[in-house]
Amino acid sequence: MPSLKEVKNRITSTISTQQITKAMKMVSAAKLRRAQDRITQMRPFAQKLNAILQNLSAAQTDGENWYNEQRPANKILLVAISSDRGLCGSFNSNVFKTVNRVIEEKYATQFNNGNVTVLSIGKKTADYFGKRKCNLIGDYTLLFSSLSYDNVSHAADFIMQAFRDGKFDRVELVYNEFKNVATQILRVEQFLPIVPPTNQIDAASQIDYIFQPEQDTILSGLIPKSLKVQLYKAVLDSNAAEHGARMTAMDKATDNAGELLKQLRLTYNRTRQAAITKEILEIVGGAEALKSS
Template identity: 45%
Template sequence: MPSLKDIRIRINSVKTTRQVTSAMKMVSAAKFKKAQDDISHIRPYVDRLAGIIFDLSQSLDDGVELEWSAKRDPNKVLLVVVSSNRGLCGAFNSNVIKETEKVIKSKYNYQFKQGNLDIFAIGKQAQKILKSHGYPVVKDFNELYTNTTFEAVKEIAVEIMESFRNEKYDDVVLIYNEFKNAAVQEVRSEQFLPLQLTEAGSGVYNSVDYIVEPDKISFIKKVIPEALQTMFYRVILESLASEHGARMTSMHKATDNATDMLMELQLIYNKARQGAITTEILEIVGGAEALKK
């Protein structure tokens, strides 16, 4: 049985922990609301834009090839892994790491063994863990989370797109958490480049006869790069909303667990205190009886 002093120290420690987790929960809740609003605003725009590009691409003459959808043998592959800079968000980061390792082993194992696979890490957690597992993290963009604006995200997207256009990479795959709700995030791995025009918007939009000036090819060549940048921005927003939701849920559970632990410790403390009082009374009574004799 621990002493009363030890139990009091544990109670104070758990109280402090509960205050920290409760504060982190409230901070994440405020950030989550903004991230959720951003996602709800950008999703319809990106989906509609993808549908327009799909419709127009299907109406192009056979033999017309667009540079952003040019398919090449995947000799050199780039994985863009989106995680967080901080932990304490449940399985948010570990799920991304597991998916990354799964994609490498199942799809790009040959390129990895040949040294033809690179990883761009967005978030310190992915950078640290993937490096420790022996994967080639050649670049990181951890500072993005200090200024998550479209302009900042666009710079990263343009760099990735130029690497593909210059044939430095043949395949570019994004791995991130897609936001479902505060308690659910679905890890996804999707091909960013080459753009799969046969799938973008498929099953969502019917073919529409658009009036385009000056011509469809010029319009698509102008719109696709901007669409890719917006799609990449959406991925970052999806990950941000998922992170705040995961951290808010995790800190809520931690706060509840701390409250339950406090109740148990208080019960143990009361029992120990009652036992100590009973022992003191018995000692006093025993001493008094000894004096009488």
């Protein structure tokens, strides 16, 4: 049985941990509200712009459709969006597992040939895949420290230019989509080349589009902007999902600390009672020894 001092030290340590987890839960709750408002406002715009993007990509054009160029998937770029910090449950590990699963199921041959590259948005992804000698590209590990559309646009420009230069034949996003505080949905989405609408390709090819201004001007301006918005939406989704996951994890940690405190206090009282009983027995035994002498 542990000593009273040991149990008391564990109680003090657990109380301190409980206070920290409770404070982290409150901070994440405050951040979650702002992040949830941002992604809620962004989603309708991003979804509508994505529909326009798919329709335009399905239309015929005389210009250079580099964003819609279908090439053999020999060189793959996986954009893995995680967090900069831990203590958010399985939020980051789910991203790692999904990236590994995508590589094993879809791009095993390319990976064995060294043609699978990971672009990390979030420090945890860079740390994980860096230790596994995986091909890493880009430096966007601390993007969440100053999250804005402009900063995400730099990452999108880098990805689009790499695809246009032929460095990669396919680009896919792996991220957590925010559903609610307790639920995050892993998403794997093709970023480039643009995926045309599956049930509208034939219809779109028969529509006589009227472009104002000219078609090339619209495509050269709208398509890159739409791709930037899609990446920004994925980052905002991941940011909100991270705070939701951390809030849930800290809430459970606080509850677990409370349960542990109950057990420790019960152990402390039992140990104290046993020590008092032992002292009483020693006193009684000493008194009986004095009487017999």
